[in-house]
Each structure stands twice: as C-alpha cells, then as structure tokens.
Amino acid sequence: MHELGIVSGILDTVSRAARDAGALRVVAVTLRIGDMREVVPETLDFAWDVLSEDDELMRGSVLRVEAVRPRSRCLSCGEEFEHDRFHVRCPACGSAETHLLAGRELEIVSMEVDLP
Ligand SMILES: [Zn+2]
Numbered sequence: 001m002h003e004l005g006i007v008s009g010i011l012d013t014v015s016r017a018a019r020d021a022g023a024l025r026v027v028a029v030t031l032r033i034g035d036m037r038e039v040v041p042e043t044l045d046f047a048w049d050v051l052s053e054d055d056e057l058m059r060g061s062v063l064r065v066e067a068v069r070p071r072s073r074c075l076s077c078g079e080e081f082e083h084d085r086f087h088v089r090c091p092a093c094g095s096a097e098t099h100l101l102a103g104r105e106l107e108i109v110s111m112e113v114d115l116p
Pocket residue numbers: 074075076077078079090091092093094095
C-alpha cells in the first residue's frame with residue numbers, strides 16, 4: 001500500500017507550507033496524479049482520512065485528485081497517443097518502442113487554508 005507513503009509525504013509538505021503561511025487550518029488540497037503511479041483512489045482517501053487526523057492543521061481537510069491519462073510518443077513513427085496503464089503499444093504502427101510523455105505526475109496543484 002504505497003498510498004500511505006504518498007499521503008504521508010504530501011501531508012508533511014502541505015502542513016509545513018500552511019504553518020509557514022500562518023494558517024489556522026487546511027480546508028482542501030488538490031493533487032494531480034498520473035495513472036501510471038497506480039494509485040488506488042479509495043486507498044488514497046482512506047490513508048488521507050487516517051493520517052490527516054494526526055495533524056491539527058490537516059484534520060478534516062478534503063483531498064481532491066485530478067487524474068492524468070498516460071500519453072506517449074512512438075519512437076518509430078512519432079505518433080503521440082493516450083493509453084491506459086497496460087497498453088503502451090503505438091496505435092499507428094504497432095511499435096512497442098515508446099516514450100512516456102505524461103502519466104507519472106505526483107504534484108500538489110493547490111491548497112485552501114483558513115487564515116486568521
Ligand atoms: Zn508508431
């Protein structure tokens with residue numbers, strides 16, 4: 001369950017930023033996560049609920065996730081295409097030599113906080 005590690009790292013980062021900004025509490029956090037990260041949304045939510053309880057600033061905050069569809073470029077013919085986690089073969093020429101352009105994101109997009 002690597003979601004625990006992901007959530008733990010993000011909570012640390014957000015909590016520190018919120019504290020530095022003098023926030024009273026964090027209301028919501030938006031993440032962008034590529035499908036190639038193989039994050040299970042339910043597990044991520046569960047980990048968030050459990051771990052955010054331990055931090056006064058994070059308690060009760062809402063986690064929002066923007067999923068990013070994987071996209072690759074074919075190294076044989078140059079075609080760019082979207083795909084899922086399991087099928088990365090070029091739809092134009094059938095080559096398996098591809099380069100991933102998007103889909104491994106793991107970023108904090110934004111956070112909403114209450115300020116005094
Ligand atoms: Zn191709």
